[in-house]
Amino acid sequence: MKQRRLWGILLLFGCVTLSMATLAWSEGWEWGEHEEHERSSFLRQTAGVPPVINKAYKNECSACHFAYPAGFLPERSWVKIMGTLDDHFGENAELDAQTVTEIETYLRSHAADRAPNRFSRSIVRSIGSHNTPLRITDTSYFRRKHGEISPRMVKGNSKVRSFSNCLSCHTGAAQGSFDEDGVKIPGYGRWDD
Ligand code: HEC
Ligand code: HEC
Structure with a gap:
């Protein structure tokens, strides 16, 4: 019984490590975009x-x-x-x-x-x-980058109308900041996914 539990814990650890590694890898993939020398x-x-x-x-x-x-x-x-x-x-x-x-x-x-x-x-x-x-x-x-934003938040939103209006959602755009943390869609609030 005790040994079974130990195996269970080991297995759990293995899964967590693996998924963390996958996450790190996929993030790297996102900005690294297939290029080895990127790093x-x-x-x-x-x-x-x-x-x-x-x-x-x-x-x-x-x-x-x-x-x-x-x-x-x-x-x-x-x-x-x-x-x-x-x-x-x-x-x-x-x-x-x-x-x-x-x-x-x-x-x-x-x-x-x-x-x-x-x-x-x-x-x-x-x-x-x-x-x-x-x-x-x-x-x-x-x-x-904008594929998850529904048309009703843009075209159907009188305070946005067009994706070309970067400033209406990216509050730091004038300072050159387009970070997700600075995004606030008018009428919908902060963006967190
Ligand atoms: C008389 C008004 C007007 C002026 C002045 C103007 N634009 Fe535009 N621009 C527009 C319109 C209208 C659009 C299309 C916006 C939309 O689709 O919502 C546009 C779109 C753009 C886009 C594409 C935005 C996107 O969708 O990615 C760029 C780039 C651009 N303008 C650059 C410039 C540059 C550079 C200048 C200065 C030389 C300039 N614009 C001056 C009216 C103007
Ligand atoms: C309707 C609101 C909206 C408008 C308009 C908009 N964006 Fe965004 N943008 C977002 C949201 C929300 C995200 C975050 C998406 C995600 O990753 O989940 C984002 C993400 C981005 C990112 C990636 C940020 C990162 O850290 O990876 C860039 C760059 C960006 N936008 C540039 C622009 C530019 C340039 C314009 C104008 C031509 C623009 N956006 C117009 C809502 C908007």
Whole structure:
């Protein structure tokens, strides 16, 4: 009888250890995304996406929406966006040539393919090399991260309306923080899963 109990406890320990190891492994998989060398470069990464520092960008590109951090799209996307401002998601967002050059230079040098933080790296990896998305919300990284949020919390929510309104849920977005802990969906409160 005593020995049976001992075996039971050992078995329980084994299960707990195994599931903890699996959890650790799957988490590593999440941000490591199949790449072996990822772990060594992890230490060099910064924690979040750097907030916007360019004045012209902040002034001109936040009239209709939040000035999205440059580190959320690759360089080629920003080039395309800045080259098609006359037809910008159904709006005319044209600017004079000098301002376009200044903003484009800023966005390119801080683009996701140049930013050493975990979000930017994951976004770049989630985009096929032949794709040039014009939307952060179109990347598979974004879709994966927001896949559990129901339409009634976004489209059907008058305080959100569109996933493009990052600020309405990410309370720290202006400071460059997109951590899950800082998420608060209007009308639904804090996000914990
Ligand atoms: C006249 C209004 C207006 C201005 C000015 C404007 N935008 Fe936009 N932008 C929009 C609209 C409308 C959308 C689509 C939003 C939606 O679908 O909810 C959009 C979407 C975007 C998106 C995609 C967001 C997503 O869904 O991931 C990016 C990136 C973007 N704008 C960049 C810029 C940049 C860079 C500038 C400055 C050069 C700029 N915008 C200025 C109206 C504007
Ligand atoms: C309707 C609310 C909502 C909107 C709008 C929204 N998000 Fe999120 N976002 C969330 C929630 C909730 C999570 C956490 C999801 C999870 O992991 O369970 C999240 C997660 C994220 C993450 C991953 C955080 C991490 O630590 O892994 C990033 C990055 C992010 N959002 C960026 C954005 C950007 C950029 C925009 C705008 C283009 C945006 N989000 C718009 C609700 C929102």
